[in-house]
Amino acid sequence: MTAVRATTALGLAAGYAADAAFGDPRRGHPVAGFGRAAGALERLVWRDRRDVGVVFTALCVSTVAVAARCTDRALRSTPAGAALFTAGAAWTVLGGASLVREARTIGEALESGDLAAARERLPYLCGRDPRELTEQQIARAVVESVAENTADAVVNALVWGAAAGAPGLLAFRAVNTLDAMVGHRSPRYLRFGWASARLDDVAGWPGARLTALLTVAAAGRGRRRGAWRVWRADAAGHPSP
Template sequence: MRALAIGTGLVADRVFADPEQHHPVAYFGTWATVTERLLYRDSTAAGVTHLLVTVAPVALAAQWLHSKAPTLTTAATLWIALGGSSLTRVGEQVATELSAGHIERARTWVPWLCSRDPQQLDDAGIARAATESIAENTSDAAIAPLFWAAVGGAPTVVVHRCVNTLDAMVGYRNERYNNFGWAAANLDDLLAYVPARLTAGIHTLCAAISGRGSEAVRAWKEDASAHPSPNAGPVEATAAAALGVQLGGPTIYPHGTEQRPRLSRGPKPTADTVRAAVRLARRTQLIAGVLAVLFSAQRG
């Protein structure tokens, strides 16, 4: 029945767009903001408390609903958690605007993908930001929910989605959140560890099919470890190899510029690279979805 639930959630993500209003993740974000105002202190202990107070009630509610209707709740929570279709639609929009030379329009889509400052990006910078974000978010917003649905159904899907959302809100290495966001950031890294390597493995398989498998393996082994994120590194390095481009370099955020390591070898990304990244994301999601269904069916 879990295999059926995962299949249903995948189909729902393809057929039905994310609700523009009353999205459960948005409600969770509001809840997290309220608890942050009440609990914020510049300490890791306060951050741990915030994490528990914010996530635990939602996780317990998911566990209770799952005990009553496991198939329905797993399908519903997976649909809510999956962001793969929305991600690829935004990627297509970026590629279309870049190809048409509409840089300003392309910039408006950048915040949908990442937190970089779009006004500081030229067409090459937008293409690189989109390519890197599509690769990383494929792991976070598609492969990780599928993995956790196969492992534990609705409760684990909800825990991962909540922690991942919380990390996006407070998991920054800056003056305000370096201590307070430590718990959310590290737990998110832990929950994403296996899904990220599953994503990188699928990227490597796709690279091998196109004759770039050895470069994907090399980039994973030699380049990924220099990335500040233990999970984004393997995902982006193998995606770069599969796409035949080089990622990394100066990365402009509202708070300043960070120097990211060079990942793989090749030319800079272009609008065509963004389209190829969308295709790679779809193939990766399809393969991971099949694996999740087969794994759940085998367990059943």
């Protein structure tokens, strides 16, 4: 293992540990700052055209990637600084602890029969309107959100971090954030958000497949074959929203 790879691995491990111990930063979250900046740019350049959306997406992602790359290269001569930068990027990008906390909170409310509390908490986990959802529908929303966000906020982030270090981590989170902001099939974003949505599909492909394989592996002895069959049978039935 080269020194750069070792530094990246150490930083990823430290960032994962920080997320597990502390969850997301409570104030001044860099992803929120990126979202505000991207939102301001969107308001400035928005047009109901694909080509404008392509430029918007490319500008947002490339700015993050180039800044992260320059910082990473500047710190390469000091392994401790490079590891800390990667750790900070990983802590910023990963969302596993917050995902587990919110899912458990809703699960505990459902187990105690407190449907009102579960409905109140669901928007912290996913974007569905909980007002008319039944207990079973809320449970399904939680399971689906945990599955999707495990792929995006944990596995995919680590895949891109392993492949490209801190720049990979931060560029992937920029892509994922843009998809959440503008990658919708709505009148406003059907054309403008097309590039962000398609880029997120491409960036998310490896981590999604790895997440499925890890889910099969975690199914336990005697259940892996069934989990594999469900994945192969149902995967195509869940198109991108």
